[in-house]
Amino acid sequence: MYExxxxxxxxxxxxxxxxxxxxxxxxxxxxxxxxxxxxxxxFKKAVKMVNEYTTFSSKASMLVNGYxxxxxxxxxxxxxxxxxxxxxxxxxGFLANLALIEALVRKGDMLFMDEEYHASxxxxxxxxxxxxxxxxxxxxxxxxxxxxxxxxxxxxxxVEGIYSMSGDICRRDIFTIADKFQAxxxxxxxxxxxxxxxxxxxxxxxxxxxxxxxxxxxxxxGKAYGSYGAYILASKTIISFLENRAKPIIYSTAPSVFDTxxxxxxxxxxxxxxxxxxxxxxAQQKVVFSMMGMEPRSLIVPIEVESNDFxxxxxxxxxxxxxxxxxxxxxxxxxxILRVILNLGVSPKKLRHVLALIRHNTVQ
Numbered sequence: 001m002y003e004x005x006x007x008x009x010x011x012x013x014x015x016x017x018x019x020x021x022x023x024x025x026x027x028x029x030x031x032x033x034x035x036x037x038x039x040x041x042x043f044k045k046a047v048k049m050v051n052e053y054t055t056f057s058s059k060a061s062m063l064v065n066g067y068x069x070x071x072x073x074x075x076x077x078x079x080x081x082x083x084x085x086x087x088x089x090x091x092x093g094f095l096a097n098l099a100l101i102e103a104l105v106r107k108g109d110m111l112f113m114d115e116e117y118h119a120s121x122x123x124x125x126x127x128x129x130x131x132x133x134x135x136x137x138x139x140x141x142x143x144x145x146x147x148x149x150x151x152x153x154x155x156x157x158x159v160e161g162i163y164s165m166s167g168d169i170c171r172r173d174i175f176t177i178a179d180k181f182q183a184x185x186x187x188x189x190x191x192x193x194x195x196x197x198x199x200x201x202x203x204x205x206x207x208x209x210x211x212x213x214x215x216x217x218x219x220x221x222g223k224a225y226g227s228y229g230a231y232i233l234a235s236k237t238i239i240s241f242l243e244n245r246a247k248p249i250i251y252s253t254a255p256s257v258f259d260t261x262x263x264x265x266x267x268x269x270x271x272x273x274x275x276x277x278x279x280x281x282x283a284q285q286k287v288v289f290s291m292m293g294m295e296p297r298s299l300i301v302p303i304e305v306e307s308n309d310f311x312x313x314x315x316x317x318x319x320x321x322x323x324x325x326x327x328x329x330x331x332x333x334x335x336x337i338l339r340v341i342l343n344l345g346v347s348p349k350k351l352r353h354v355l356a357l358i359r360h361n362t363v364q
Contacts, residue, residue, distance in 0.1 A: 013308025013336075014329050025324040026346045028354060031164075033195055033299045034277060035345025036226025036266050046262035058254035062089075063243065066254030074264045075231065081271065082201055083211040084233035088242060089255045093190050093220035094120040096230040099246035100186055100218060101158065102127055104238070108153035112146055114138065116163050118188060119332075137163075140173040147181045155183040161192030161203030165333050167300030169196065172207040178214070186216045194224020195281065195299055199274045213237070224270070227263040229255040277344065284342035284351060291355040301340040302328075305362060311336040314361060323354045338362075 009015040036042060050056055053069065060066040075087035090096040101124035105111045113125055116137045125132040133150055136142040147155055157178050159170045170187065178185040189202040197205030202219070204211065213235040221229040232242065242249055270277065285296050294301065305311050308329045315327035315338070326339035338358060342351065 012330075013312065014331075021324055022319075024322070025319060026322060026350055026354070027324055027343055028341050028346060028351075029324045029326040029339070030341060030343070031191065031223035032226060032343055032345070033191075033224040033341065034226065034270065035343055036224070036269070038345060039226065039266075039269075042226070042265050042269055043262065045265040046258060049261040049265065050258050053257075056257055058257055060254065061250060061252060062254045063250055068254065068257045068260075070257050070261050070264065071254065074260050074267075077264065077267065078231055079233050081199075081267075082204065082217060082233055084215070084217060084235075085213075086236045086239040087231055087233045088239050088249065089260055090230040090232060090249060091252050091255050092228070093118075093188075093218070093222070093230045095248035095252060096218045096220075096232055097121040097188065098124045099242060099248040100216065100232065101125055102248075103242055103246040104184065104186075105131055105156055106154070109156060110150050110152035110154075111156045111158060112143060112150075112183070113158040114160065114163075116166065116168075117158055117160060118164065118190070121158055121188065137166075138168055138171050138174070140171060140177055143174065144177050147177070147183065155181055156186065157183050158186040159188070161187055161189040161206075162195065162298045162300065164191050164300070165328060165337065165339065166302055167296055167298040169206070169297050170203055172209075175207060175209050182214065184214050184216060186218065189217055189219040190223055190230075191298065191300065193219040194270055196297070198278075200224075200270055200277060221259065221263040225263045226266045228259040229263060280344045281342070283348055284344065287348050287351045288342065288355065291352055292359060296342070299342040301342065302333075303338040303340065303358060303362060305336050305338055308336045311338060314338055314358070317361070318354060318357060321354070321357060323350070323357075325354070325358075 058066040071089045075089055079087040097120035101121055105128050111132045113134050114137055115134045133146050135146050159174055161170055193202040194200050217233040219231055221227040288294050288296050288301055311327040315325060318325055328339045329336045
């Protein structure tokens, strides 16, 4: 029934399918920034934590009886560490963005979203009709002009701490302009928590932002935290409002108990080892500068290539050499890129090798 559409995707080099990749490949494609996905010691700590309770699964939504003590422990520790008043666990980052945007932007409000915001936020914004304005990526002047042009009952800004494809860090001026207009600020920290800041807490810490009641932080557990799920940190009023209005929270089974426990022990590990992890992050970034002349501020290195077919060709060739990198195509990005993740689980020596292979085949 959809054969013609699939043929068109294949012809354009945009066809996708699930694959189980060889575990022996060095992972420079996933968002496992700190390499915690293979840390068995941390896995065993999470198992021990869950085994202390009589219930191991979520059973129901959090508003029925799926709210587990491990969920609460994690929420409290995340809120306290990040200087927020309250937190709530959510099933995934996609659901968290859907919950925030669909619930918080009420009649008479306006949402101002960075044009490179995650697809989950863009999809949620489509539910809002004419209550959404996009602004040029990381462009403070454009955001200011649009805030001035579109007054509202509540103005809500949505940005990312680190943008998932470009690796750009959200500009500090955006926090300043949000304060000037007394706007709510939603910051998706999926790719910045665990990666930047003195204690690797993310962009709020990186920019030395003092948290207040108009700040909202959302993050995922499936990236630097080596697990699965998400969290939202905000004022007690906003968290209570989400409990009462956010459909992905009200009508979804509570997040996995074990995955929350794994995120908890991994978060504790990151806080304890932040100084050493920061050194490793800087070492990987220095390799990129020495090999490619690029100065990444995150652990994402996008390398633009000539076509979708060439991106896939390079991905296959690097797999033959023992490396897995991302071949990112439309509609995720406007132009195809090789997305190299500076996974701390991959040695600087191997990173040099893969970048040398890429440089040889892409730099004219």
